[in-house]
Each structure stands twice: as C-alpha cells, then as structure tokens.
Amino acid sequence: MRQTFGQHIKTGRVKKGYSQRTLAELVGVDHSYLSKIENDSSEYPPKPIVIRRLARYLKLDAIELTYLSGRIPPADAKIIQALAKQYKKKLPVLLRALKNKKLVEQILDEK
Numbered sequence: 001m002r003q004t005f006g007q008h009i010k011t012g013r014v015k016k017g018y019s020q021r022t023l024a025e026l027v028g029v030d031h032s033y034l035s036k037i038e039n040d041s042s043e044y045p046p047k048p049i050v051i052r053r054l055a056r057y058l059k060l061d062a063i064e065l066t067y068l069s070g071r072i073p074p075a076d077a078k079i080i081q082a083l084a085k086q087y088k089k090k091l092p093v094l095l096r097a098l099k100n101k102k103l104v105e106q107i108l109d110e111k
Contacts, residue, residue, distance in 0.1 A: 005068035006040035012058035013038070027053040045069040 003011065013023050020038070024031040027050055036042040046054070051069055055062035066073045072080065084091055097103055 003068075004040050005045070005065065005070070006038045006042075008060065008065065008068055009034075009054060009058065010038040012054075012060050016058055018057070023054075023057060026057050045071050 013020070016023075018026075020034050021031045024034040027034070029046075029050060033042065037046060045051075046069060048066070048071065051065050051071070052062050054060065055065050063073055087094070
C-alpha cells in the first residue's frame with residue numbers, strides 16, 4: 001500500500017535521524033506543524049517551498065512529494081489548463097466521472 005504524504009515525510013525523517021524539532025527548524029516551520037503534517041492532520045497541504053525543503057533535507061523526490069501532498073506541480077498545471085481549454089465542453093462530464101472511485105480505479109488500471 002502506498003504511503004500518505006505524512007507517512008512518507010515521517011519515514012524519511014526517521015531514516016535521516018532527524019527529530020521533528022530539528023527537521024522543522026531546517027525547513028523553517030514550527031515543530032507542531034510538522035507533527036500535523038506527519039499525522040496527516042494538517043488542514044492544508046504545505047506550501048511549495050516547504051515541500052521543496054522537505055525533499056532537499058530528506059533526500060526525497062520533490063515532484064512525488066508535491067503529488068502526495070495534494071498539490072499540482074507547475075508544469076502539470078499548465079498541461080491541465082491546456083487540456084481544460086481544449087475539452088471545455090466535455091470537462092463537466094469528466095469531473096462528474098472522477099467522483100466515482102471505482103471508475104477512476106478502472107481507468108487507471110487499464111493498460
């Protein structure tokens with residue numbers, strides 16, 4: 001099973017031997033916020049700069065962390081905008097379909 005953003009951060013932190021306070025200080029966030037991140041209880045995903053710093057200090061892939069956090073990398077955002085413009089009339093149908101988890105899993109599992 002794939003790890004959540006918080007689990008991935010915690011695993012990386014423990015592997016590097018950092019305490020929450022040490023990593024929080026390096027990244028420039030409060031240790032209580034880092035705790036919320038690791039417990040997947042933060043109300044919002046970290047800012048891109050925080051994600052990049054976490055990736056740097058934990059030697060993790062920043063793009064993967066961005067996706068795990070629920071954010072969209074800038075390059076992908078441009079692609080999404082272009083596709084949205086191209087398929088403007090069909091976009092509402094796609095968005096409704098994405099609410100169906102089984103359908104999304106079926107689409108993603110097709111090869």
